[in-house]
Amino acid sequence: MKRLSLLAVLIGNLSFGQQIDTLKTTVLSPKQLKEDFQLYRKMLEETHPGLYRYTSKEHMQSTLDSVASTLVKPKSFYQFYKDILHIGAQIRCTHSYAFPSKKVSQYSMNQISTVPFYTYGMNEKVYVLFNGSMNEGIKPGFEILSINGNSIESIKEQFYTYAWSDASIESSKIRFFAGSLFWMFYHALVDKSERFDITFKDLDGKLQMFHVKALTPRTSMANYKKNPVNKSILKKYKQGKRKMFKLGFPKDADKTATISISVFGGDSEEDAQQKTRKFMDMAIKKMEKVGVESLIIDLRSNQGGWDIVGSELLSYLVKSDEPFEYWRKGIAIIKDTTFLKYTEYSYQDWLIAKKELKEQPDGTFLVVNPDGPNPVLTQPKPNRFKGDLYFLIQETTGSAASEFAGAAKSRNLGTFVGSETNAAYDGGNSSTFIKMTLPNSGIYVNSPLVAGYLNVKPQKIPNRGVLPHHEVNFIRDDLLIRYDRQLEFVKGLIRKNDKKTESP
Incomplete structure (x- = not known):
């Protein structure tokens, strides 16, 4: 659970x-x-x-x-x-x-x-x-x-x-x-x-x-x-340190693997991207070796991190060979350096970032590709997973992890089980942040600098998180024995699908 x-x-x-x-x-x-x-x-x-x-x-x-x-x-x-x-x-x-x-x-x-x-x-x-x-x-x-x-x-x-x-x-x-x-x-x-x-x-x-x-x-x-x-x-509930990625092969689900992702982490964007590639290349080799046909991706208790992890993961899972655009657009409104001291930006960082901002008629700034006018496209990986996909989500799936879930659901990559995520399906306000302590009260506030809009199809119910295909909620007894009702439900779906494909 x-x-x-x-x-x-x-x-x-x-x-x-x-x-x-x-x-x-x-x-x-x-x-x-x-x-x-x-x-x-x-x-x-x-x-x-x-x-x-x-x-x-x-x-x-x-x-x-x-x-x-x-x-x-x-x-x-x-x-x-x-x-x-x-x-x-x-x-x-x-x-x-x-x-x-x-x-x-x-x-x-x-x-x-x-x-x-x-x-x-x-x-x-x-x-x-x-x-x-x-x-x-x-x-x-x-x-x-x-x-x-x-x-x-x-x-x-x-x-x-x-x-x-x-x-x-x-x-x-x-x-x-x-x-x-x-x-x-x-x-x-x-x-x-x-x-x-x-x-x-x-x-x-x-x-x-x-x-x-x-x-x-x-x-x-x-x-x-x-x-x-x-x-x-x-x-x-005894547990050790959680790894960013964990690959597992449930004994009670034939030809099935699980990938649990605790955070979209890394010391930098490049480091996060390299960690994702290294793990996924390794995981796919192992899954191919044992003939995995169903993959469960567990995003529960993942509060997000680097956006690049989401687009990299998607490149290992998409069905089409066509390059894809992960983000549709990003909007910023900051115009000067007044609040730079409350961010991780230096003045030199700001000068570089300004090259990615294109002023719009309404006074906002569109975050553009600094390398040219074309959108940033991600190439699908040639070794990507081709089997059935299942995603575990819930209210502790947030920020970049929820956005990845939205991108995957929009592309009909698999079946989503659990409960609604805590971040918007089509992208949230994030990227980099102002972290400011109000001088007299000492109240600490956090505020984003970019409004991100994912390249996704509209969800039937707007302005909500990623909604599962199968809503599965825990009950009190699950809490006491730590029974993972959501994971067991997915295993049941996999067994049911296996029976459907059996020869008469």
């Missing part, structure tokens, strides 16, 4: 010292609020290429003006943080997000005290995966119904109001109930209590209430091994 890679990341951060959340008592003056807000607004209006992509200019400007009108009296830090989140949510861009601090891992692990569980959102319900309190009555798999009188439905409403997500995608927001995102959002938006009265539905469906003390996530995670109720489930 969905790999909880975040757990391994968080465990790696346990060395931070515990701190007190001073932001709870921080109050910003109108002058401080206005300075931070005006800087944020200027950045959005002058650099965000998708500011009006899914939200009309009238609505977006009305939202910005509405927030500005409230900055005449002092506000608490968390009130202002909500304002910034609200603006980001209205943009409807998964790369337009804000954290309470630039040191977000330290903040969410050591600075806040909150609900002492590693939770997991699934099918609009929220479950305890690991119990970080020392109360042995609360078991993994308990469903959380309410916290301090706040129903899960009301908590969801708050989360969904402020969560960042692409286009009109709502289903992927359930991921904000997993791990550190839940800790951060619950503390920032809902409740900063030192004690929680929590109503659960237990494994037998009975209601139970327990009282637990708020703990830092760092302390909660240290308690996972101490509380015996976690012993069995911790063994099931």
Whole structure:
């Protein structure tokens, strides 16, 4: 099922010292609020290429003006943080997000005290995966119904109001109930209590209430091994470092291979491209050697990375010999170097990048091929895979990984199983980013510089993520035994297709 890679990341951060959340008592003056807000607004209006992509200019400007009108009296830090989140949510861009601090891992692990569980959102319900309190009555798999009188439905409403997500995608927001995102959002938006009265539905469906003390996530995670109720489930979720690519051959699926891709990674674009080529050449040789006819590509828990990985992967999978255009166009609106200091760009980088920008009548800039007027085409690989393809996707498939899924689905390359991805089917706002800390509040914001549009056919339902051909959702018992219902469904499809091709 969905790999909880975040757990391994968080465990790696346990060395931070515990701190007190001073932001709870921080109050910003109108002058401080206005300075931070005006800087944020200027950045959005002058650099965000998708500011009006899914939200009309009238609505977006009305939202910005509405927030500005409230900055005449002092506000608490968390009130202002909500304002910034609200603006980001209205943009409807998964790369337009804000954290309470630039040191977000330290903040969410050591600075806040909150609900002492590693939770997991699934099918609009929220479950305890690991119990970080020392109360042995609360078991993994308990469903959380309410916290301090706040129903899960009301908590969801708050989360969904402020969560960042692409286009009109709502289903992927359930991921904000997993791990550190839940800790951060619950503390920032809902409740900063030192004690929680929590109503659960237990494994037998009975209601139970327990009282637990708020703990830092760092302390909660240290308690996972101490509380015996976690012993069995911790063994099931034990994992090492995830590789970028992993090739497998399931024993219970004949002539079938799996390729799991955890990230579209690399030290540079060229490095990412070379890593992809090296792996795929090796994988195809091995698959040919054992006669693989069905290939499952697992994109779950892949939050993206380098776009070049997507176009390279596609070149090993397309059916046609014709060169293809991966991206249809890219749009930027940045006109000067004011915000360069918040990017990885140097001034020399900017001078080079300007050669790729062609001004349009509406004041935006088209990102063009610097080597000539023709579109950038990718050549299909001569050793590409020719068998049946299956793709596993879900709400943790984001950014470049989701875009690759969209490009593959548009070309009818295979069968998609799972749930909707968390990035738009036809491309998102990404490429390179402004990463800025607002000077008075310390709120850390991320904002993209290029709006990308994939060369894909329109999806039947517009402004959504990549939608699977077969929607397959997990249930609570899958969580407890780590049963991969989506993968098993694909294997079932493969066996069914094999039977269809058998001679009578």
